[in-house]
Amino acid sequence: MSRGMRLTEAKRYVAERLGCSERDLSDSYAMEQIRGEKGLGRILDHSNLHPGEPNAMMAKFRIAETLGITIPSVEKFKELAGI
Amino acid sequence: METKIPTRMGDGSFTAMTRGELRADIEDATQLAARKAKISPLTEDEQDHLLDIYASTACFTAVDIGDQVVLSCDGGGSKMTGTDILDLLESEQRLGQDILELWHIEYSYKAIKTILPHQQQTMQNAQLLLTAPIQYGAQPNLAFYSRPDGPCENWFELLPRAEIAAARAAIDEAMDFATKDFIFVGEGMLEAGADGMDFDTTGGAGDGDFFSTLRAVKHLREKYPTAGIEVGMAGEFVIGVHGELEWDGRRLAGLWPQGQLEVCQDAGVTLFGPAVNINTGKSCAWNTAYSLTVIKPCMDVARIPVHPNVGEGVCGVPINGYPPEDAASRAAKAHVEILRCDGL
Numbered sequence: 001m002s003r004g005m006r007l008t009e010a011k012r013y014v015a016e017r018l019g020c021s022e023r024d025l026s027d028s029y030a031m032e033q034i035r036g037e038k039g040l041g042r043i044l045d046h047s048n049l050h051p052g053e054p055n056a057m058m059a060k061f062r063i064a065e066t067l068g069i070t071i072p073s074v075e076k077f078k079e080l081a082g083i
Numbered sequence: 084m085e086t087k088i089p090t091r092m093g094d095g096s097f098t099a100m101t102r103g104e105l106r107a108d109i110e111d112a113t114q115l116a117a118r119k120a121k122i123s124p125l126t127e128d129e130q131d132h133l134l135d136i137y138a139s140t141a142c143f144t145a146v147d148i149g150d151q152v153v154l155s156c157d158g159g160g161s162k163m164t165g166t167d168i169l170d171l172l173e174s175e176q177r178l179g180q181d182i183l184e185l186w187h188i189e190y191s192y193k194a195i196k197t198i199l200p201h202q203q204q205t206m207q208n209a210q211l212l213l214t215a216p217i218q219y220g221a222q223p224n225l226a227f228y229s230r231p232d233g234p235c236e237n238w239f240e241l242l243p244r245a246e247i248a249a250a251r252a253a254i255d256e257a258m259d260f261a262t263k264d265f266i267f268v269g270e271g272m273l274e275a276g277a278d279g280m281d282f283d284t285t286g287g288a289g290d291g292d293f294f295s296t297l298r299a300v301k302h303l304r305e306k307y308p309t310a311g312i313e314v315g316m317a318g319e320f321v322i323g324v325h326g327e328l329e330w331d332g333r334r335l336a337g338l339w340p341q342g343q344l345e346v347c348q349d350a351g352v353t354l355f356g357p358a359v360n361i362n363t364g365k366s367c368a369w370n371t372a373y374s375l376t377v378i379k380p381c382m383d384v385a386r387i388p389v390h391p392n393v394g395e396g397v398c399g400v401p402i403n404g405y406p407p408e409d410a411a412s413r414a415a416k417a418h419v420e421i422l423r424c425d426g427l
Contacts, residue, residue, distance in 0.1 A: 001182060001216055001218075001278065001279055001311035001353065001354065002278075002279065002308075002309045002310055002311045002353060003353070004311075004352075004353035004354065004386065004387035004388065005388065006385065006386075006387070006388055006425055007152060007153065007388060007424075007425035007426065010153075010388075010425075022149075023149050026148065026149050026150070026151040027148075040214075041214035043176055043179075044176065045176070055214060056211060056212045056213055056214055057210065057211045057212075059214045060210075060214060063214070070309045071216075071278065072273065072276060072277065072278050072279075072307070072309055072310055073210035073216075073217070073276040073277070073278055075309075076207070076210070076274075076275070076276035077210070077211075077276070080207075
């Protein structure tokens with residue numbers, strides 16, 4: 001989003017960082033597993049609960065680290081939390 | 084006798100056309116767009132592909148598995164079912180939107196300036212609860228800086244009186260106020276933790292509206308290099324209300340999507356959203372063919388993602404507040420498959 005990457009390049013980059021195929025990125029079943037394993041946050045509802053697993057800001061910390069990107073809201077959180 | 088296929092007009096009303104009539108509409112639209120914008124029409128293969136999409140009788144259609152693109156959703160949520168944060172949660176968790184947007188119902192940077200702390204606090208709180216990126220969005224709406232809503236002379240009143248110099252002076256003055264506001268709100272929201280900014284319907288008040296936005300984009304991009312900056316356009320053609328504004332020596336008046344994209348890229352935009360307005364008297368197939376034709380040249384020069392605004396009243400989607408899903412899904416599929424765009 002901030003690097004202005006075209007979709008093809010972005011998919012290649014993310015797939016490599018996640019250790020999956022580009023096809024997996026469009027597969028909600030595969031991504032559910034990957035996001036769960038890596039703590040990147042999942043879709044939650046009454047039949048899909050994951051207490052104890054990172055979500056929201058916690059997941060964004062993991063996303064920043066996993067993808068090797070700077071996420072403004074994560075940096076702001078660190079600044080305001082004094083981390 | 085050819086079978087009639089259910090389809091829609093640009094105003095959303097149902098109609099029925101034969102395959103031959105749909106084909107004729109597509110050809111008519113692409114030829115007209117090509118003449119007006121001085122570009123090539125869609126190829127025969129592209130027109131055939133588009134015809135297959137619109138000749139389907141399915142109530143909903145989609146791209147092939149694996150061809151999904153990014154959804155950047157300006158103004159997400161209904162503002163009818165709870166707080167802004169609940170809207171964002173719904174957008175992320177239930178609707179699967181990829182880039183979310185916090186916004187105010189008074190969707191104008193001039194108005195947001197007066198309630199900035201409220202939007203900043205909401206953004207800060209929302210970022211704690213959501214995983215998807217959240218940008219902040221509003222419209223430039225340069226006309227709000229003219230009387231009676233703003234401090235400047237009203238150039239839309241001066242122009243019909245042939246007071247061209249006075250009109251241009253008023254636009255110049257308004258642009259200064261506008262750029263200051265865009266920067267004030269942009270800096271405020273990015274400091275509050277927004278992942279990006281969105282300038283929606285840029286160019287809606289003409290070339291001055293576009294120029295004042297580009298100035299703000301350049302400033303924000305330089306100061307916040309990790310922020311996303313989206314510019315969504317208001318129409319396929321920048322109207323030259325001022326007529327003499329240039330960005331890096333390029334006149335803004337008269338720019339079609341490719342030219343709009345080029346100046347946006349140069350200014351530091353990271354996501355570009357072309358918009359092509361609906362002709363309500365024509366079929367959706369006609370409208371989508373027209374949209375694809377004028378946006379297609381963007382794809383050859385794009386260094387940043389291109390997300391056509393496939394939404395109500397633009398890029399082949401009927402002009403309803405709640406667009407019919409058969410029409411919206413056909414327009415979406417057509418733009419993704421034929422343009423190979425990066426998102427919608």
